[in-house]
Amino acid sequence: MxxxxxxxxxxxxxxxxxxxxxxxxxxxxxxxxxxxxxxxxxxxxxxxxxxxxxxxxxxxxxxxxxxxxxxxxxxxxxxxxxxxxxxxxxxxxxxxxxxxxxxxxxxxxxxxxxxxxxxxxxxxxxxxxxxxxxxxxxxxxxxxxxxxxxxxxxxxxxxxxxxxxxxxxxxxxxxxxxxxxxxxxxxxxxxxxxxxxxxxxxxxxxxxxxxxxxxxxxxxxxxxxxxxxxxxxxxxxxxxxxxxxxxxxxxxxxxxxxxxxxxVMPVCTPIAPALDALMTCLRRNNIAVSDIARLSADLKRGSLVRDRPGDLDAAPFSGRFLIALAVTRGVTLHTISEEALVDPTITDLMERIDDAPGATSARLTLTNGQELEEPLDPVRRLxxxxxxxxxxxxxxxxxxxxxxxxxxxxxxxxxxxxxxxxxxxxx
Known part of the structure; x- marks a missing residue:
């Protein structure tokens, strides 16, 4: 039949x-x-x-x-x-x-x-x-x-x-x-x-x-x-x-x-655990942005296809931008802004972010040589x-x-x- x-x-x-x-x-x-x-x-x-x-x-x-x-x-x-x-x-x-x-x-x-x-x-x-x-x-x-x-x-x-x-x-x-x-x-x-x-x-x-x-x-x-x-x-x-x-x-x-x-955040979902992990790591260890030498995380390029966003429509789909935004200003409707797209602190940090496909944690290397790692938790929901x-x-x-x-x-x-x-x- x-x-x-x-x-x-x-x-x-x-x-x-x-x-x-x-x-x-x-x-x-x-x-x-x-x-x-x-x-x-x-x-x-x-x-x-x-x-x-x-x-x-x-x-x-x-x-x-x-x-x-x-x-x-x-x-x-x-x-x-x-x-x-x-x-x-x-x-x-x-x-x-x-x-x-x-x-x-x-x-x-x-x-x-x-x-x-x-x-x-x-x-x-x-x-x-x-x-x-x-x-x-x-x-x-x-x-x-x-x-x-x-x-x-x-x-x-x-x-x-x-x-x-x-x-x-x-x-x-x-x-x-x-x-x-x-x-x-x-x-x-x-x-x-x-x-x-x-x-x-x-x-x-x-x-x-x-x-x-x-x-x-x-x-x-x-x-x-x-x-x-x-x-x-x-x-x-x-x-x-x-x-x-x-x-x-x-x-x-x-x-x-x-x-x-x-x-919880206005971003493409696959990157959210990395953002949470990095923000948690910075808070727990009292790290300033100036202390960061390099960052690495899975940038989820399968969904976040805009590497360096040129406008606000691209911003929620750039893992590199969102990570830099997360550790400088946090990620909210108000921080995803035209100003953030051209903020030298954010654009400079974006150049120090490495893609780590398949990674189950986010890593930070500090200017003093210390290395930190934060595991990724499941996506948070309201x-x-x-x-x-x-x-x-x-x-x-x-x-x-x-x-x-x-x-x-x-x-x-x-x-x-x-x-x-x-x-x-x-x-």
Missing amino acids: PTDDAGHLIDFALHFALQQASDTARERARLLVLDTCGAMLAAMPHAIGKIAYAQALRTQALNEASLAGSDIRVGMLEAAQANGILANAVDFDEGSHVATVALPAALAMAEKMSLSGGDFLAAFMVAFEIASRLREAIAPALGQRGLWHIGHVGPLAAALCGARLLNLDAGRARMALSIATASSGGYRRHLGTMTKALHSGHAARAGLEAALLARDGFTADADMFDTNDGWLASLTTPQEPARAALRDLMKRPLFLDQPTKIK TTRDEITAKFRVCAGAVWTEPRITAFIDKVLAVDTLADINQLFAS
């Missing part, structure tokens, strides 16, 4: 009910919504945020969905794209990055349709879960080929999110999934540029557009997901796809039943409500007043009780 993994995804998208999720999963979903909105707000003052806004504002007359952080409304598809770009722009979103598609897609369409907060949260969870399953099935294979998973799995997850919100039947949902494969694409070489974030925005927009086209009778190959020369097969080899991740979703625990990957709301306050502080921040947190933490999701961004 032919494989029909698309059918498992469609069944989950159309029939998942919010009440089926555990209290823990629903709480993590709310906190992910809050954290992703925080990443959007943090990006607003940056050049990429201003460009994304300007593009979306061309459709302001449509008045369908919110641009994050403002009272401005634009076309639904344009809101999904702009908010997706903002969500991924400063690399402070959740570590798998799938929320940067799931949230903008679910929010834009739910706002356009004036659906409830519960409908929105269920759609967000569907999109997050499907994108996470697709990522588990194919991401290792993609990475080995220089492909970026968000650009590939995002449109499909957003399409099934849209199919759910539009109440499509299984046949049209299948068409939405197949149509979305035409927009599937992404490349790791774009990491450290504005186009890295465009993967998220484009995926959210393209997926919703696929659902709208399917609703109106647009067609595609119904077997495109599973067929031998289709989407899954084209992106992997027969040995690679973890198809089990795509099956029986209604019977399995959700990804949101597991701890989420909410970041897990509690207090930690995540504190991070949101920092992210939102650049654009919102404290009363608005507090009111927004309260609404997100009770989002499934809102009668109309348009209340969320309303001031």
Whole structure:
């Protein structure tokens, strides 16, 4: 019998009910919504945020969905794209990055349709879960080929999110999934540029557009997901796809039943343990930057592809820069700055950092000849409500007043009780 993994995804998208999720999963979903909105707000003052806004504002007359952080409304598809770009722009979103598609897609369409907060949260969870399953099935294979998973799995997850919100039947949902494969694409070489974030925005927009086209009778190959020369097969080899991740979703625990990957620092995740190790070593031994002769760590060039960043988009993807920043100023939204990029203390130290591929520790050689070594611990994550709301306050502080921040947190933490999701961004 032919494989029909698309059918498992469609069944989950159309029939998942919010009440089926555990209290823990629903709480993590709310906190992910809050954290992703925080990443959007943090990006607003940056050049990429201003460009994304300007593009979306061309459709302001449509008045369908919110641009994050403002009272401005634009076309639904344009809101999904702009908010997706903002969500991924400063690399402070959740570590798998799938929320940067799931949230903008679910929010834009739910706002356009004036659906409830519960409908929105269920759609967000569907999109997050499907994108996470697709990522588990194919991401290792993609990475080995220089492909970026968000650009590939995002449109499909957003399409099934849209199919759910539009109440499509299984046949049209299948068409939405197949149509979305035409927009599937992404490349790791774009990491450290504005186009890295465009993967998220484009995926959210393209997926919703696929659902709208399917609703109106647009067609595609119904077997495109599973067929031998289709989407899954084209992106992997027969040995690679973890198809089990795509099956029986209604019977399995959700990804949101597991701890989420909410970041502590606005950097590409693989370098975070080295930054923590070096900062710990300096504090413990009371070392000044002037005491450092050389540093060595694994610079994780597979993901951190920008050796010497020329702008703020590249900065979170330069291991050399981030290490020098960490030991001089620490790594926060505020220390990753134009000033830091040209700080002579930082640029000089960058020349004294050696790449040590595969190293499980960070090493320092001091000017007095002493050598120190600090082992790498696992990546730290934020897990509690207090930690995540504190991070949101920092992210939102650049654009919102404290009363608005507090009111927004309260609404997100009770989002499934809102009668109309348009209340969320309303001031």
